[in-house]
Amino acid sequence: MTEPVSPAREIAAGYATDGAALELGTVVVEGMADPSAKVRIPLAMMNRHGLIAGATGTGKTKTLQVIAEQLSAAGVPVVMADIKGDLSGLSRPGTTNDKVASRAADTGDDWTPAGSTVEFVSLGTEGIGVPIRATITSFGPILLSKVLGLNATQESVLGLIFHWADSRGLALLDLKDLRAVIAHLLSDEGKAELKGIGGVSAATAGVILRALTNLEADGGDTFFGEPEIDPSDLLRVNADGTGVITLFELGQQAARPVLFSTFLMWILADLFEFLPEAGDIDKPKLVFIFDESHLLFTDSSKAFEEQVVQTVKLIRSKGVGVFFCSQQPTDIPNEVLSQLGARIQHALRAFTPDDQKALSKTVRTYPTTKTYDLEEALTSLGTGEAIVTVLSEKGAPTPVAWTMLRAPRSLMDTIGPDAITAAATASGLQAKYGPTIDRESAYEKLNAKVLVEQAAPQASAPVPTAKKEKEEPGMVQEVLGNSAVKSFLRSAASAAGREITRSIFGTARRKR
Template identity: 75%
Template sequence: MGTDATGTPAQQIAAGYAGAGQAVELGSVVVDGAVDPTATVRIPLATLNRHGLVAGATGTGKTTSLQVIAEQLSAAGVPVVMADVKGDLSGLSRPGTPGDKTAQRATDTGDDWTPTAFPVEFLSLGTAGIGVPVRATVSSFGPILLSKVLGLNATQESTLGLIFHWADQKGLLLDDLKDLRGVIQVLTSDEGKAELKALGAVSPATAGVILRALVNLEAEGGDTFFGLPELEPEHLIRLDADGRGVVTLLELGAQAARPQLFSTFLMWVLADLFTTLPEIGDVDKPKLVFIFDEAHLLFDDASKAFLQQVEQTVKLIRSKGVGVFFCTQLPTDVPNDVLSQLGARIQHALRAFTPDDQKALAKTVRTYPKTSVYDLEEALTSLGIGEAIVTVLSERGAPTPVAWTRMRAPRSLMGTIGNEAIAAAATASPLQATYGQTDDRPSAFEMLAAKAAQETPPEPPTPSLPPPVSPQPVPEPQAPEPQGPSIIQEVLQSPAFKSFLRSAATTAGREITRSVFGTSSRRRR
């Protein structure tokens, strides 16, 4: 194992995790069912930008492990961004409740457990949630990520990319979904066929499929997410007055029906961080740790272009001082090219009920260093709740020995604080002034509407009637006789004349439409 040969097997394993720098302490080593409180398993902060994986079946303690990691990162002055998919992590903002189980876990892991609350910021995806609303513009989200949300195939994704390119060439700002919808409606209209053809290899049928997918997304509440003001990365990297890292929790809000939008938004945030943060190289502790919960949603049915973007971002963002953790049920949920970049592995219990489960178990075992202390296949199916098989990168950058680890108990509250408390915290947040109100500036939808109004020809003036003729005086007054309608009134009120007006209006409408789009297209060419 490359460790000191002295001491018990548990202490020999723990020697591989020893180091002088700051670290996240996960728990204590278990060998043959006995836990050694002095044999500590830890992740050096200096290696957290080499990324990690937390995996395991439902109910095995993954969320609790994430809570323990987030607490210690915050205490060390490292901000954390987490997706609170199930709403269980809001308890980070409240001190934990003492109890017999907590006391026993603290004894097992050698932890001087103290109830502690941590600084938490509650954000919601879109304007219909209970946290501070955050958004992204359609333009910055981009065609690859939006295609993932819309469930488009490779051909449709390529078409959407060309539509984005056309809008950019025309100077049309794509802030929200109605902007993109307006652009596609122009391109798929009779007057826009020439523009669509000029894009090359874009069929009206494919553009129509994209338009229908956009309409469906709007109907499911996706329009509350896209728009302004857009989330700024610096608001995710903050410390409180005591120098502790702020834990940003992102909840789904109205996007629960589209969890893929949620996971893809997290990928957008990560890509935005990569774009905006400066290069800092290797540091004593990361600038930010980003945690993807339910990571399988990110990779399910993902296109090749999307997977390449994820792989590239994860590979390069470590130089910006950002660490990334993926949390999912099976390591096989994460593509191999991404999995190979994850230096820390925290694997909770796996089930082996079916042949597919057995295959996944065998693949998981092969991702760990060899060990003579544990039978890993047996260990991975025998772990108790709150226990995990762990290996990380040491401060030297080498894999540590495999450790059956009894995880520490969180010091904050395990469970939700309730929607009312979350809403109250969000209302009091300093970010509310920045993101609380939607900014609907003139963008593609308004620009196209204004252009159409400018190119609409003025309506012809209504012909005026001739002035009435003064009656001639008569020598003797006579009783007035009842008069019928004048000839002009008869004409104006006749069904034939009304039919003529409707026909003329229809013809004028067609001419206006042609002048708006056809003439505009010709002028652009």
């Protein structure tokens, strides 16, 4: 007689892989973890995206840490934001204690301390990491509107202003360039042009100008400018084959959530522009993790949400995986949620009627399970436990698994601001990104009253010109749900060469 397979083993059978996988932990049934019943995400499925959710203190950040360090070990670069400062420990080997040892035993993990290569970066020059910048031109009007808190009308006006600057070949490198352009359009000599753009009222342009001034006064401007981040610096693999983890140290900027979350979205859109189609992959080219990702969708415009959905949908084919991390899965729009193949749901609270509603909704997103009462399970998970379902190597949802998560092998704590500063100062990226560059752009041109039409000829013009989308016209069309973006491309076709073309999110990319 063969022994019947235990429910834990039966679930784990759904997680068996031929290729490499990230080990999440082991199956828990009736309160007992079975160290031999492994729960894992196939590495080849990491570009099918995922969600990590759970109430505060339930283990989300440690789960991110477990995933990031294994990706790095498998040779996959990772980009993530260190919102609370507790992820810097990824760079150091962890320390063991009774809890770690008992978790290692429960999860069948031959735990040994190990740190990963971490590049500490910051948005702009005010942080403790290597400064990362974007130009206003490539940031584009949709994302900038989000940062400035503009309404839909103001957003479309900003789009037209960008369009005007793009078509005149005026590079908007930093905030003062954009201010100069708007000031020009509001000035006596610029008035006629303002009329010519159509639909732009001086009052709205004035509102945008004030919003820009506020952003500057708030110190939120130092990440607009040059040198702009080169996406290949986020895709680095060490000589020993391990992937580099780029950690955005937010520090003070954690108080400006819209700013940094929008900036991270730009980085993702920029990577989309930069990366070629990847076809079938055995591991992702990069995994991008949005912690506190509800911030991305707070007060977001329809145009913005549509573009997030499109980016997430399309970037998979470039071999990039995106993981959203949030307290409530309901913080994330349904259209985005439906794109996420892996779900790691830590404990949810069910205190209020709203909590209860969110809980029932979450339960409905899972495959059916005979083993667990999901509503009860989701409210009684222990710290560092989660309800998991992922995509198998064949792309089918795996059985629902109450999972005891592994303990991170890296340090479960911050390494502190001094150590982060020291690492950033010693970084090889410092020479490239440390000093701010201020080359001739719209501000200087308009100030010098150089008429736009007489601007330097194309060959010598230091204007960031986005590469023309020739590879995937179909895809670009698909991306362009936004009429402002459409008009950019239309006009680009009519005045070849000098203009700046825009695609996803209205972002643009300089020539490489």
